[in-house]
Amino acid sequence: MILELLKKVYRVSKALSVKSPATEDVRTHVMHQSDRFRGEHQIDYETCIGCDACNKICPTTAITMKHLPFKKQNIVPEVNLGVCIFCGLCEDVCPTKPEKSIILSGGRYDMLSGGWHEDQVNFWVHVDVPQEYIDSRLEAEEAARVKKELEAKKKAALLAMKDKEVKAPVSGVPDFSGEQI
Ligand code: SF4
Ligand code: SF4
Numbered sequence: 001m002i003l004e005l006l007k008k009v010y011r012v013s014k015a016l017s018v019k020s021p022a023t024e025d026v027r028t029h030v031m032h033q034s035d036r037f038r039g040e041h042q043i044d045y046e047t048c049i050g051c052d053a054c055n056k057i058c059p060t061t062a063i064t065m066k067h068l069p070f071k072k073q074n075i076v077p078e079v080n081l082g083v084c085i086f087c088g089l090c091e092d093v094c095p096t097k098p099e100k101s102i103i104l105s106g107g108r109y110d111m112l113s114g115g116w117h118e119d120q121v122n123f124w125v126h127v128d129v130p131q132e133y134i135d136s137r138l139e140a141e142e143a144a145r146v147k148k149e150l151e152a153k154k155k156a157a158l159l160a161m162k163d164k165e166v167k168a169p170v171s172g173v174p175d176f177s178g179e180q181i
Pocket of ligand 2: 048050051053055093096102
């Protein structure tokens with residue numbers, strides 16, 4: 001009887017001495033993360049090709065495409081985590097290689113909020129594109145436009161020259177085109 005009681009006391013004291021994982025403070029302790037963990041999205045605006053596939057497949061309309069001032073690849077996704085269900089479809093469908101431009105795995109997981117409605121409304125993954133990047137893209141686009149224009153002019157001049165050559169009489173062959181038969 002006493003032995004049983006002592007065993008129970010031992011078991012209870014042992015259980016109480018072990019810190020329960022459920023009481024870990026996730027803000028300071030990194031939880032176990034598998035390779036397929038789905039956390040906050042990481043979006044790479046440099047590799048994103050602006051195909052809109054992530055936006056189209058999202059089942060909760062959590063994605064909004066942000067417009068950038070370029071001609072090509074001028075949209076990039078932003079995610080409202082307040083309505084996202086972390087299904088990962090946006091990552092699955094992203095076609096960029098070798099890395100996907102939108103990933104959930106390895107992203108931030110400690111998405112804590114005060115639980116207020118305002119927090120949910122503003123719970124977004126925004127993409128801040130630096131002005132230097134925008135400037136460099138605009139410069140590259142302008143350079144490409146000028147190059148294309150020059151090439152078009154060169155091509156037109158070449159065609160005009162060829163056309164002139166075809167119309168000109170071949171040397172050594174008499175031109176009878178104006179003679180009456
Ligand atoms: S994880 Fe799912 S719900 Fe969340 S943004 Fe991606 S596709 Fe939409
Ligand atoms: S699917 Fe990928 S490449 Fe296409 S817009 Fe979304 S993040 Fe960009």
